[in-house]
Amino acid sequence: MDTTANGPTRVPPHDGGGTRVVLDGTTLTAGDLVALADGTAVPAVAPGARARAVRSWRSAQRLAATGRLYGRGTGVGAQRSVAVAPDDEAAHGLRLLRSHAGGAGDLLPARQVRALLAVRANQLLAGGSGIQPAFVDALTDALRLGVHPAVNEYGGVGTGDLTALAQTGLTLIGERPWLDTRREHPADLPPDGLPAPVTLRPGDALALLSSNALALGQAALAWHDLDVLLRATHAVAALSLAAVSGSPEAYAAPVHALRPYPGAARAAAEVRRLLGLPDRPPGPGRRIQDPFGFRAFPQAHGCALDAADRLRTVVEVEINCPTENPLVAPDGSGAYHHGGFFAAPLALALDGLDLALLQTAQLSAARLTALGDPGLTGLTPFLAVGPAGSSGTMILEYAAHSALAELRASADPASAGHAVLSRGLEEAASFAGQAARQTLRATRAYATVLACELVAAVRALRLHPVPPPVPAFTLAAAALPAGTDDRPLTGDVTTATELLPALAEL
Structure with missing residues:
Protein backbone atom coordinates (compact mmCIF):
# COMPACT_ATOMS: atom_id res chain seq x y z
CA MET A 1 0.00 0.00 0.00
CA ASP A 2 1.35 3.45 -0.94
CA THR A 3 1.27 5.59 2.21
CA THR A 4 2.50 8.78 0.56
CA ALA A 5 -0.72 9.86 -1.11
CA ASN A 6 -1.15 12.88 1.16
CA GLY A 7 2.29 14.38 0.57
CA PRO A 8 6.02 13.68 0.65
CA THR A 9 6.68 11.85 3.90
CA ARG A 10 9.75 12.70 6.00
CA VAL A 11 10.96 9.88 8.24
CA PRO A 12 14.32 9.35 9.97
CA PRO A 13 16.68 7.38 7.67
CA HIS A 14 18.14 4.10 8.85
CA ASP A 15 21.70 5.44 8.63
CA GLY A 16 20.98 8.53 10.75
CA GLY A 17 22.06 10.84 7.94
CA GLY A 18 19.17 13.31 8.12
CA THR A 19 15.50 13.28 7.24
CA ARG A 20 14.22 11.12 4.43
CA VAL A 21 12.07 12.55 1.65
CA VAL A 22 9.85 9.95 -0.01
CA LEU A 23 9.54 10.63 -3.74
CA ASP A 24 6.19 9.67 -5.22
CA GLY A 25 6.14 11.63 -8.49
CA THR A 26 3.26 13.86 -7.45
CA THR A 27 3.80 15.69 -4.15
CA LEU A 28 7.43 16.82 -3.89
CA THR A 29 7.66 20.33 -2.44
CA ALA A 30 10.22 22.97 -3.37
CA GLY A 31 11.46 22.93 0.22
CA ASP A 32 12.05 19.18 0.20
CA LEU A 33 13.78 19.46 -3.16
CA VAL A 34 16.19 22.00 -1.68
CA ALA A 35 16.83 19.71 1.28
CA LEU A 36 17.81 16.92 -1.13
CA ALA A 37 20.06 19.30 -3.07
CA ASP A 38 21.74 20.50 0.12
CA GLY A 39 22.22 16.97 1.44
CA THR A 40 20.20 17.60 4.60
CA ALA A 41 17.74 14.91 3.50
CA VAL A 42 18.06 11.64 1.61
CA PRO A 43 15.58 10.24 -0.92
CA ALA A 44 13.45 7.14 -0.80
CA VAL A 45 11.14 5.96 -3.56
CA ALA A 46 7.49 5.29 -2.76
CA PRO A 47 6.67 1.69 -3.79
CA GLY A 48 3.48 2.79 -5.53
CA ALA A 49 5.38 5.35 -7.57
CA ARG A 50 7.99 2.84 -8.64
CA ALA A 51 5.22 0.48 -9.72
CA ARG A 52 3.79 3.32 -11.81
CA ALA A 53 7.18 3.81 -13.47
CA VAL A 54 7.37 0.08 -14.22
CA ARG A 55 3.94 0.21 -15.87
CA SER A 56 5.03 3.18 -17.97
CA TRP A 57 8.17 1.34 -19.11
CA ARG A 58 6.18 -1.74 -20.11
CA SER A 59 3.60 0.41 -21.90
CA ALA A 60 6.36 2.08 -23.91
CA GLN A 61 7.71 -1.30 -24.95
CA ARG A 62 4.27 -2.41 -26.15
CA LEU A 63 3.64 0.85 -28.01
CA ALA A 64 7.05 0.71 -29.68
CA ALA A 65 6.30 -2.79 -30.93
CA THR A 66 3.20 -1.53 -32.77
CA GLY A 67 4.63 1.63 -34.35
CA ARG A 68 7.47 4.13 -34.38
CA LEU A 69 7.98 6.45 -31.42
CA TYR A 70 9.82 9.75 -31.85
CA GLY A 71 13.42 9.54 -30.69
CA ARG A 72 13.28 5.77 -30.38
CA GLY A 73 12.42 4.62 -33.87
CA THR A 74 13.38 7.98 -35.41
CA GLY A 75 15.99 10.67 -35.21
CA VAL A 76 15.35 13.82 -33.18
CA GLY A 77 14.74 17.47 -34.04
CA ALA A 78 14.98 18.05 -37.75
CA GLN A 79 15.92 14.37 -38.09
CA ARG A 80 12.48 13.33 -36.84
CA SER A 81 11.51 11.73 -40.16
CA VAL A 82 14.65 9.61 -40.40
CA ALA A 83 13.80 6.02 -39.46
CA VAL A 84 16.01 4.05 -37.09
CA ALA A 85 16.14 0.28 -37.57
CA PRO A 86 14.70 -1.69 -34.62
CA ASP A 87 17.98 -3.50 -34.05
CA ASP A 88 19.81 -0.14 -33.89
CA GLU A 89 17.57 1.59 -31.36
CA ALA A 90 19.80 1.02 -28.33
CA ALA A 91 22.92 2.16 -30.21
CA HIS A 92 20.92 5.13 -31.52
CA GLY A 93 20.15 6.10 -27.91
CA LEU A 94 23.83 5.97 -26.98
CA ARG A 95 24.74 8.14 -29.96
CA LEU A 96 22.02 10.57 -28.89
CA LEU A 97 23.48 10.90 -25.40
CA ARG A 98 27.00 11.30 -26.71
CA SER A 99 26.12 13.87 -29.35
CA HIS A 100 23.99 15.94 -26.97
CA ALA A 101 26.50 15.93 -24.10
CA GLY A 102 28.42 18.87 -25.59
CA GLY A 103 27.84 21.36 -22.79
CA ALA A 104 29.98 24.47 -22.50
CA GLY A 105 31.05 26.91 -19.82
CA ASP A 106 32.00 26.33 -16.21
CA LEU A 107 31.02 23.24 -14.26
CA LEU A 108 27.96 23.84 -12.10
CA PRO A 109 28.13 23.65 -8.30
CA ALA A 110 27.23 20.31 -6.74
CA ARG A 111 24.12 21.82 -5.12
CA GLN A 112 22.61 22.70 -8.50
CA VAL A 113 23.42 19.32 -10.05
CA ARG A 114 21.97 17.48 -7.06
CA ALA A 115 18.80 19.51 -7.52
CA LEU A 116 18.68 18.29 -11.13
CA LEU A 117 19.02 14.67 -9.97
CA ALA A 118 16.18 15.04 -7.48
CA VAL A 119 13.86 16.73 -9.98
CA ARG A 120 14.48 14.14 -12.67
CA ALA A 121 13.98 11.21 -10.32
CA ASN A 122 10.64 12.55 -9.12
CA GLN A 123 9.46 13.41 -12.64
CA LEU A 124 10.25 9.90 -13.88
CA LEU A 125 8.17 8.52 -11.02
CA ALA A 126 5.18 10.46 -12.39
CA GLY A 127 4.96 7.67 -14.95
CA GLY A 128 4.95 9.31 -18.37
CA SER A 129 8.48 8.74 -19.65
CA GLY A 130 8.56 5.04 -20.54
CA ILE A 131 12.14 4.82 -19.24
CA GLN A 132 13.37 1.73 -17.45
CA PRO A 133 13.05 2.20 -13.67
CA ALA A 134 16.72 1.42 -13.11
CA PHE A 135 17.41 5.06 -13.97
CA VAL A 136 15.28 6.18 -11.03
CA ASP A 137 17.30 3.89 -8.78
CA ALA A 138 20.59 5.28 -10.07
CA LEU A 139 19.47 8.90 -9.66
CA THR A 140 18.36 8.37 -6.08
CA ASP A 141 21.45 6.30 -5.29
CA ALA A 142 23.63 9.21 -6.45
CA LEU A 143 21.82 11.54 -4.06
CA ARG A 144 22.24 9.10 -1.17
CA LEU A 145 25.91 8.47 -1.92
CA GLY A 146 26.81 12.15 -2.30
CA VAL A 147 28.07 11.98 -5.89
CA HIS A 148 26.99 13.89 -8.97
CA PRO A 149 27.78 14.19 -12.69
CA ALA A 150 29.98 16.91 -14.13
CA VAL A 151 27.52 19.30 -15.78
CA ASN A 152 28.42 22.46 -17.71
CA GLU A 153 26.35 25.61 -17.36
CA TYR A 154 25.49 26.23 -21.04
CA GLY A 155 23.46 23.98 -23.33
CA GLY A 156 19.73 24.46 -22.76
CA VAL A 157 17.39 27.15 -24.11
CA GLY A 158 14.25 26.39 -22.13
CA THR A 159 13.01 23.57 -24.37
CA GLY A 160 14.67 20.81 -22.37
CA ASP A 161 18.02 20.79 -20.57
CA LEU A 162 19.50 18.58 -23.26
CA THR A 163 23.22 18.84 -22.59
CA ALA A 164 22.92 18.69 -18.81
CA LEU A 165 20.76 15.58 -18.98
CA ALA A 166 22.89 13.96 -21.68
CA GLN A 167 25.95 14.44 -19.48
CA THR A 168 23.96 13.00 -16.60
CA GLY A 169 22.86 10.06 -18.74
CA LEU A 170 26.41 9.19 -19.78
CA THR A 171 27.41 9.26 -16.13
CA LEU A 172 24.50 7.02 -15.13
CA ILE A 173 25.51 4.39 -17.69
CA GLY A 174 29.16 4.50 -16.57
CA GLU A 175 30.71 6.35 -19.51
CA ARG A 176 31.62 9.54 -17.61
CA PRO A 177 33.08 9.79 -14.09
CA TRP A 178 31.15 10.79 -11.00
CA LEU A 179 32.25 13.79 -8.94
CA ASP A 180 32.26 14.12 -5.17
CA THR A 181 32.77 17.50 -3.51
CA ARG A 182 34.62 15.73 -0.69
CA ARG A 183 37.31 14.40 -3.03
CA GLU A 184 39.48 16.35 -5.43
CA HIS A 185 39.90 13.66 -8.10
CA PRO A 186 37.23 11.31 -9.53
CA ALA A 187 39.73 8.46 -9.33
CA ASP A 188 39.58 8.73 -5.54
CA LEU A 189 35.99 7.48 -5.50
CA PRO A 190 35.68 3.84 -4.38
CA PRO A 191 33.60 1.70 -6.77
CA ASP A 192 31.32 0.55 -3.94
CA GLY A 193 30.46 4.19 -3.26
CA LEU A 194 29.00 4.79 -6.71
CA PRO A 195 25.62 4.01 -8.28
CA ALA A 196 25.59 0.80 -10.30
CA PRO A 197 25.87 1.62 -14.04
CA VAL A 198 22.58 1.29 -15.91
CA THR A 199 22.47 -0.65 -19.18
CA LEU A 200 20.97 1.66 -21.81
CA ARG A 201 17.97 0.16 -23.61
CA PRO A 202 15.87 1.36 -26.57
CA GLY A 203 13.94 4.51 -25.75
CA ASP A 204 15.83 5.36 -22.57
CA ALA A 205 17.97 8.18 -23.97
CA LEU A 206 15.29 10.59 -25.15
CA ALA A 207 13.07 9.73 -22.18
CA LEU A 208 15.86 10.91 -19.88
CA LEU A 209 16.65 14.06 -21.89
CA SER A 210 13.08 15.32 -22.20
CA SER A 211 12.95 17.60 -19.15
CA ASN A 212 13.92 21.02 -17.82
CA ALA A 213 15.23 19.44 -14.63
CA LEU A 214 18.28 21.69 -14.32
CA ALA A 215 16.35 24.93 -14.73
CA LEU A 216 13.72 23.68 -12.29
CA GLY A 217 16.34 22.72 -9.73
CA GLN A 218 18.07 26.08 -10.05
CA ALA A 219 14.71 27.86 -9.79
CA ALA A 220 13.88 25.98 -6.59
CA LEU A 221 17.23 26.92 -5.07
CA ALA A 222 16.76 30.56 -6.06
CA TRP A 223 13.25 30.56 -4.59
CA HIS A 224 14.51 29.08 -1.32
CA ASP A 225 17.38 31.54 -0.92
CA LEU A 226 15.21 34.50 -1.88
CA ASP A 227 12.47 33.41 0.50
CA VAL A 228 14.95 33.80 3.35
CA LEU A 229 16.06 37.23 2.15
CA LEU A 230 12.54 38.48 1.53
CA ARG A 231 11.54 37.52 5.07
Missing part, protein backbone atom coordinates in the same frame (compact mmCIF):
# COMPACT_ATOMS: atom_id res chain seq x y z
CA ALA A 232 14.68 39.17 6.47
CA THR A 233 13.78 42.33 4.57
CA HIS A 234 10.84 42.91 6.91
CA ALA A 235 13.21 43.21 9.86
CA VAL A 236 15.72 45.41 8.03
CA ALA A 237 13.04 47.77 6.72
CA ALA A 238 11.46 47.91 10.18
CA LEU A 239 14.77 48.98 11.74
CA SER A 240 15.21 51.67 9.10
CA LEU A 241 11.67 52.92 9.73
CA ALA A 242 12.43 53.16 13.44
CA ALA A 243 15.72 54.94 12.73
CA VAL A 244 13.96 57.78 10.88
CA SER A 245 10.97 57.83 13.25
CA GLY A 246 8.83 56.99 10.24
CA SER A 247 5.07 57.22 10.01
CA PRO A 248 3.22 53.99 10.81
CA GLU A 249 0.22 55.02 8.73
CA ALA A 250 1.61 53.43 5.56
CA TYR A 251 1.51 50.08 7.38
CA ALA A 252 -1.97 50.42 8.86
CA ALA A 253 -4.18 47.35 8.46
CA PRO A 254 -7.15 49.28 6.99
CA VAL A 255 -4.96 50.57 4.14
CA HIS A 256 -4.13 47.05 3.01
CA ALA A 257 -7.55 45.56 3.69
CA LEU A 258 -9.01 47.96 1.14
CA ARG A 259 -6.37 47.08 -1.51
CA PRO A 260 -6.11 43.37 -0.80
CA TYR A 261 -2.89 42.20 -2.39
CA PRO A 262 -1.64 39.32 -0.22
CA GLY A 263 2.03 40.29 -0.38
CA ALA A 264 1.48 43.94 0.51
CA ALA A 265 -0.75 43.04 3.43
CA ARG A 266 1.82 40.53 4.66
CA ALA A 267 4.71 43.02 4.37
CA ALA A 268 2.80 45.67 6.32
CA ALA A 269 1.72 43.20 8.98
CA GLU A 270 5.27 41.93 9.46
CA VAL A 271 6.65 45.44 10.00
CA ARG A 272 3.87 46.17 12.50
CA ARG A 273 4.63 42.94 14.33
CA LEU A 274 8.38 43.47 14.44
CA LEU A 275 8.03 47.01 15.80
CA GLY A 276 5.04 46.34 18.03
CA LEU A 277 2.84 48.80 16.12
CA PRO A 278 -0.95 48.77 16.40
CA ASP A 279 -3.11 47.82 13.42
CA ARG A 280 -4.62 51.33 13.52
CA PRO A 281 -1.98 53.95 14.38
CA PRO A 282 -3.20 57.07 16.22
CA GLY A 283 -1.55 59.50 13.79
CA PRO A 284 1.21 60.06 11.24
CA GLY A 285 3.97 60.69 13.76
CA ARG A 286 6.90 62.99 13.12
CA ARG A 287 6.10 63.63 9.43
CA ILE A 288 2.79 63.58 7.63
CA GLN A 289 4.43 61.56 4.82
CA ASP A 290 7.72 59.73 4.45
CA PRO A 291 9.83 59.19 1.31
CA PHE A 292 8.81 56.30 -0.92
CA GLY A 293 11.44 53.96 0.55
CA PHE A 294 9.31 53.83 3.69
CA ARG A 295 5.83 54.80 2.50
CA ALA A 296 5.71 52.44 -0.51
CA PHE A 297 7.58 49.54 1.09
CA PRO A 298 4.52 47.29 1.55
CA GLN A 299 3.45 47.76 -2.06
CA ALA A 300 6.89 47.17 -3.61
CA HIS A 301 7.99 44.39 -1.30
CA GLY A 302 4.58 42.78 -1.49
CA CYS A 303 5.05 42.31 -5.22
CA ALA A 304 8.27 40.40 -4.54
CA LEU A 305 6.52 38.21 -1.97
CA ASP A 306 3.70 37.43 -4.40
CA ALA A 307 6.16 36.76 -7.24
CA ALA A 308 8.12 34.35 -5.05
CA ASP A 309 4.92 32.50 -4.19
CA ARG A 310 4.09 32.30 -7.89
CA LEU A 311 7.51 30.84 -8.68
CA ARG A 312 7.12 28.21 -5.97
CA THR A 313 3.74 27.23 -7.38
CA VAL A 314 5.13 26.84 -10.91
CA VAL A 315 8.14 24.85 -9.71
CA GLU A 316 5.95 22.48 -7.71
CA VAL A 317 3.66 21.87 -10.69
CA GLU A 318 6.60 21.13 -12.99
CA ILE A 319 8.56 18.83 -10.69
CA ASN A 320 5.48 16.69 -10.06
CA CYS A 321 4.26 15.98 -13.58
CA PRO A 322 5.48 14.10 -16.64
CA THR A 323 6.61 16.44 -19.41
CA GLU A 324 8.42 13.93 -21.61
CA ASN A 325 7.93 14.00 -25.37
CA PRO A 326 6.54 11.60 -26.39
CA LEU A 327 4.38 11.23 -23.30
CA VAL A 328 3.50 7.62 -22.54
CA ALA A 329 0.05 7.69 -20.98
CA PRO A 330 0.29 6.18 -17.48
CA ASP A 331 -2.64 3.88 -18.30
CA GLY A 332 -0.85 2.58 -21.38
CA SER A 333 -3.53 3.84 -23.76
CA GLY A 334 -1.15 5.64 -26.09
CA ALA A 335 1.83 7.90 -26.64
CA TYR A 336 1.40 11.59 -27.36
CA HIS A 337 3.80 13.94 -29.12
CA HIS A 338 3.44 17.41 -27.60
CA GLY A 339 5.18 20.57 -26.36
CA GLY A 340 5.16 20.08 -22.61
CA PHE A 341 8.92 20.62 -22.57
CA PHE A 342 8.43 24.30 -23.52
CA ALA A 343 9.21 25.98 -20.20
CA ALA A 344 7.46 29.33 -20.71
CA PRO A 345 5.60 29.16 -17.36
CA LEU A 346 8.89 28.76 -15.50
CA ALA A 347 10.74 31.43 -17.47
CA LEU A 348 7.96 33.96 -17.00
CA ALA A 349 7.72 33.26 -13.26
CA LEU A 350 11.47 33.74 -12.88
CA ASP A 351 11.53 36.92 -14.95
CA GLY A 352 8.60 38.29 -12.98
CA LEU A 353 10.39 37.63 -9.71
CA ASP A 354 13.55 39.35 -10.95
CA LEU A 355 11.57 42.45 -11.88
CA ALA A 356 9.73 42.47 -8.55
CA LEU A 357 12.99 41.97 -6.67
CA LEU A 358 14.46 44.99 -8.41
CA GLN A 359 11.53 47.09 -7.18
CA THR A 360 12.07 46.24 -3.53
CA ALA A 361 15.87 46.43 -3.85
CA GLN A 362 15.62 49.96 -5.22
CA LEU A 363 13.62 50.97 -2.16
CA SER A 364 16.23 49.35 0.10
CA ALA A 365 18.88 51.52 -1.53
CA ALA A 366 16.59 54.54 -1.11
CA ARG A 367 16.23 53.83 2.61
CA LEU A 368 20.00 53.54 2.89
CA THR A 369 20.32 57.02 1.40
CA ALA A 370 17.66 58.31 3.80
CA LEU A 371 19.61 56.96 6.77
CA GLY A 372 22.46 59.30 5.85
CA ASP A 373 20.18 62.36 5.68
CA PRO A 374 20.17 64.51 8.86
CA GLY A 375 16.79 65.93 7.86
CA LEU A 376 15.25 62.48 8.29
CA THR A 377 17.30 61.00 11.14
CA GLY A 378 18.16 64.09 13.19
CA LEU A 379 21.72 62.70 13.26
CA THR A 380 24.97 63.66 11.52
CA PRO A 381 25.37 63.30 7.73
CA PHE A 382 26.16 59.69 6.80
CA LEU A 383 25.98 58.84 10.52
CA ALA A 384 29.60 59.98 10.83
CA VAL A 385 31.06 60.31 14.31
CA GLY A 386 34.45 61.97 14.61
CA PRO A 387 36.39 64.89 13.20
CA ALA A 388 34.73 67.25 10.73
CA GLY A 389 34.53 65.77 7.24
CA SER A 390 34.30 62.14 8.42
CA SER A 391 32.57 59.89 5.87
CA GLY A 392 30.71 57.48 8.16
CA THR A 393 28.54 55.13 6.11
CA MET A 394 28.84 57.09 2.86
CA ILE A 395 30.57 54.28 0.95
CA LEU A 396 27.72 51.87 1.67
CA GLU A 397 25.60 53.72 -0.87
CA TYR A 398 28.21 53.02 -3.56
CA ALA A 399 28.43 49.33 -2.65
CA ALA A 400 24.65 49.01 -2.62
CA HIS A 401 24.20 50.70 -5.97
CA SER A 402 26.97 48.56 -7.47
CA ALA A 403 25.01 45.47 -6.44
CA LEU A 404 21.80 47.15 -7.57
CA ALA A 405 23.26 47.49 -11.07
CA GLU A 406 23.69 43.70 -11.09
CA LEU A 407 20.07 43.32 -10.06
CA ARG A 408 18.98 45.66 -12.83
CA ALA A 409 20.88 43.62 -15.42
CA SER A 410 19.36 40.40 -14.07
CA ALA A 411 15.87 41.89 -14.40
CA ASP A 412 16.19 42.09 -18.20
CA PRO A 413 13.71 39.32 -19.11
CA ALA A 414 15.42 36.20 -20.40
CA SER A 415 12.11 35.05 -21.88
CA ALA A 416 12.25 37.94 -24.34
CA GLY A 417 15.00 36.06 -26.19
CA HIS A 418 14.52 34.29 -29.50
CA ALA A 419 16.11 31.35 -31.26
CA VAL A 420 15.48 29.33 -34.43
CA LEU A 421 17.10 25.91 -34.15
CA SER A 422 17.31 22.52 -35.82
CA ARG A 423 16.76 23.67 -39.41
CA GLY A 424 13.83 25.86 -38.39
CA LEU A 425 11.73 23.11 -36.82
CA GLU A 426 12.21 24.59 -33.35
CA GLU A 427 11.53 28.26 -33.99
CA ALA A 428 11.10 29.51 -30.42
CA ALA A 429 12.67 29.10 -26.99
CA SER A 430 11.67 30.11 -23.46
CA PHE A 431 15.22 30.48 -22.08
CA ALA A 432 14.10 29.24 -18.67
CA GLY A 433 17.62 28.12 -17.80
CA GLN A 434 18.99 31.58 -18.48
CA ALA A 435 16.19 33.05 -16.35
CA ALA A 436 17.08 30.71 -13.48
CA ARG A 437 20.74 31.70 -13.60
CA GLN A 438 19.75 35.37 -13.61
CA THR A 439 17.61 34.86 -10.52
CA LEU A 440 20.47 33.11 -8.73
CA ARG A 441 22.74 36.07 -9.52
CA ALA A 442 20.05 38.53 -8.45
CA THR A 443 19.73 36.71 -5.12
CA ARG A 444 23.38 37.29 -4.25
CA ALA A 445 23.21 40.94 -5.28
CA TYR A 446 20.04 41.54 -3.29
CA ALA A 447 21.67 40.16 -0.15
CA THR A 448 24.41 42.77 -0.53
CA VAL A 449 21.97 45.65 -0.94
CA LEU A 450 20.02 44.53 2.10
CA ALA A 451 23.15 44.04 4.21
CA CYS A 452 24.31 47.59 3.45
CA GLU A 453 20.96 48.94 4.65
CA LEU A 454 21.15 46.83 7.81
CA VAL A 455 24.61 48.15 8.75
CA ALA A 456 23.42 51.75 8.41
CA ALA A 457 20.12 51.15 10.23
CA VAL A 458 21.84 49.59 13.24
CA ARG A 459 24.36 52.42 13.43
CA ALA A 460 21.59 55.01 13.26
CA LEU A 461 19.64 53.32 16.04
CA ARG A 462 22.75 53.08 18.22
CA LEU A 463 23.12 56.85 17.89
CA HIS A 464 19.55 57.39 19.07
CA PRO A 465 19.19 58.38 22.73
CA VAL A 466 16.89 55.38 23.33
CA PRO A 467 17.19 52.54 20.75
CA PRO A 468 13.97 50.57 20.24
CA PRO A 469 13.60 47.51 22.49
CA VAL A 470 12.75 45.16 19.64
CA PRO A 471 14.29 41.71 18.99
CA ALA A 472 15.57 42.64 15.51
CA PHE A 473 17.72 45.45 16.91
CA THR A 474 18.91 43.38 19.86
CA LEU A 475 20.01 40.57 17.55
CA ALA A 476 21.68 42.81 14.98
CA ALA A 477 23.39 45.10 17.49
CA ALA A 478 24.90 42.10 19.27
CA ALA A 479 26.44 40.82 16.04
CA LEU A 480 27.62 43.99 14.27
CA PRO A 481 30.76 45.88 15.34
CA ALA A 482 29.99 48.85 17.58
CA GLY A 483 32.74 51.23 16.44
CA THR A 484 31.70 54.43 14.63
CA ASP A 485 35.13 55.66 13.54
CA ASP A 486 35.93 55.84 9.82
CA ARG A 487 37.17 52.37 8.88
CA PRO A 488 36.60 49.75 6.19
CA LEU A 489 33.03 48.46 6.46
CA THR A 490 33.61 45.29 4.45
CA GLY A 491 33.53 43.13 7.56
CA ASP A 492 30.36 44.82 8.76
CA VAL A 493 28.61 44.06 5.47
CA THR A 494 29.81 40.46 5.57
CA THR A 495 28.52 40.04 9.13
CA ALA A 496 25.22 41.67 8.18
CA THR A 497 24.85 39.30 5.22
CA GLU A 498 25.44 36.30 7.47
CA LEU A 499 22.87 37.68 9.92
CA LEU A 500 20.01 37.83 7.42
CA PRO A 501 18.85 34.20 7.87
CA ALA A 502 18.51 34.77 11.63
CA LEU A 503 16.51 37.96 11.05
CA ALA A 504 14.25 36.02 8.68
CA GLU A 505 13.26 33.71 11.55
CA LEU A 506 12.17 36.45 13.97
